[in-house]
Amino acid sequence: MATNIEVPTLGESVTEATVGEWLKQPGDSVAVDEPIVSLETDKVAVEVPSPVAGVLGDHQVSVGDTVEVGSVIATVEEGSGGGAAKPKEAAKDAGGEPAEKSADLEKAAPEQAKQVSDSDNSQTLSPAVRRAVLEHGLDPSTIEGTGKDGRLTKEDVLRAAQAKKDDGGDEKAAPAPSAAPAGSGERKVERVKMTRMRQTIAKRLKGAQDNAALLTTFNDCDMSAVMEAREKYKDLFAKKHDIKLGFMGFFAKAACLALKDVPAANAYIEGDEIVYHDYVDISVAVSAPNGLVVPVIRDADQKGFARIEKDIADFGARAREGTLTMDDMKGGTFTISNGGVFGSLMSTPIINPPQSAVLGLHRIEDRPVVVNGEIVIRPMMYLALSYDHRLIDGREAVTALKIIKEAIEDPTRMLIDL
Structure with missing residues (x-):
């Protein structure tokens, strides 16, 4: 049946x-x-x-x-x-060759390598393909996709893994794809259909620019105190809570302080009404193979550092595996985006509709600053707060960012609610 x-x-x-x-x-x-x-x-x-x-x-x-x-x-x-x-x-339905022909892949590798595009194929990988790529330690950009529109299938990855194994474990029998020889006249382009997620990201971000009055305010932050606290307590924290003490926990708690004092930054516009929240659900921007996702830390204002760090670590792992659910990303009253992990020095982040504000974090670098009349070297980070000026006035935005800066520079403020 x-x-x-x-x-x-x-x-x-x-x-x-x-x-x-x-x-x-x-x-x-x-x-x-x-x-x-x-x-x-x-x-x-x-x-x-x-x-x-x-x-x-x-x-x-x-x-x-x-x-x-x-x-x-x-x-x-x-x-x-x-x-x-x-x-x-089954193998032929998937666009590949029968399993017993896997040994022939090694011979075909040089020709296949020529057909691989230099572009990053990660945006089109499904969860199953991502897991197979990670499991076998392969570079997806070096594998020829046989699915629709050139997408990689799980069978493509398994065949490449078998070819790698047959070749004695070398990364690839063929060299990485290179530019066409000078004078050959061969210039290739590749068209890949946008995934549904990428299309949605594009529409939402463009919609935010079209519908909101976006403005960004900046400040810089001395990370010395937080870095010293991490170094002092990281081993005890990890031993007790079985999770590393990261920077995001500090910024999440600092943001909660700011949003309590500046409730407009934790609200959004709906029609001709302003919707305020007596709780803080922080959306954390996470880079996944298929694009940017924003899972939500529920009731961040009620959680401690350990719970927040565990939530963030869990979101990051599941984003890479492609196992985040719709409920994980539903809601959110404020967003934190950390471009510093990719080396960004400064940016103007775009709000995550219908939210009205987003905090952008950036890389930490040693810079000369004046402290008590003397020039000293400090680990500094630029902070950016983009906000919807329809709802949040400049004074409120600057105040919120200043509260975050002061809480990071003096973490004791988070303990005594200042």
Whole structure:
């Protein structure tokens, strides 16, 4: 008896998704709750599990197709399956070669390497592909994709891993793709369809610029006190809480102080009303392979450093694995974005609608500053607060950023609520 695999409920107000990656091919055995397909929504990738054990039937949709909630995308023939019933056909359906031909990949590697684009393919990787790339230690930009629009499939990664193994563990038998020889006249371009998530990011950020009156105020911050506190207590903190003491915990708590004193920075405009919050849910901008995601630390004002650091570490790990859920990113009253981890010195971050403010952190570097009339070297960081001037006045924005700066420079303020 065949059981239909339907697109599950994807979250509030989400009615459709894009097929990102088939994790199982027709004829493959599947277990109960084993993921068979990855769907991309506006915010996250969702893996759809099989409700029964059996053998996967034909795919009803292809990678790149848009599917609605409740629609049938595949079937599973119930019963015990003895592995992939049609390995050769399954491999060919995925756009690849039969498994027994993996040894030929080594010979084909030089030709394939020429066809690989220099661009970064990470934005199109599904969760299953990302996990396979990390597991085998491969560079996705050196693997030729056989999926729709040149996307990498899990089978592509596995074939590349096998070729690497057959080659004695070398990274690649072929050199990295290089520019076309001078005078050859060959100039290549590549067109890759934007993922649903990237399209949504683009629309939301452009919408923020179009609808909000954006302005950014800056300040600089002496990180000496926080760095000394981390160095002094990092071992005890890690031993007690089983998590490293990072900078984000300090900034999250400092932001909570500022938002308490400047409630407009923790509010947003809805129609002709201002919605204020008596709690602080901090969205933390995290860079994931498919794009920027902003999971939310709930009730950050009620949590201690250890809980905040654990939440951030968990979000970062799940963002890399592609396992964040819609609920993880729902809501949020204020955002912190740390461009410093990528080396940014200064930026003007864009607010995360409908929020009205975002704090931008940047890299720490030693700079000469004047302290008590003397020039000294201090580890300094530029802070940026972008805000919606329709709701937040300049005085309020500057005050909020000043409170954050003072709390970081004197962390005792966080303990005694100053």
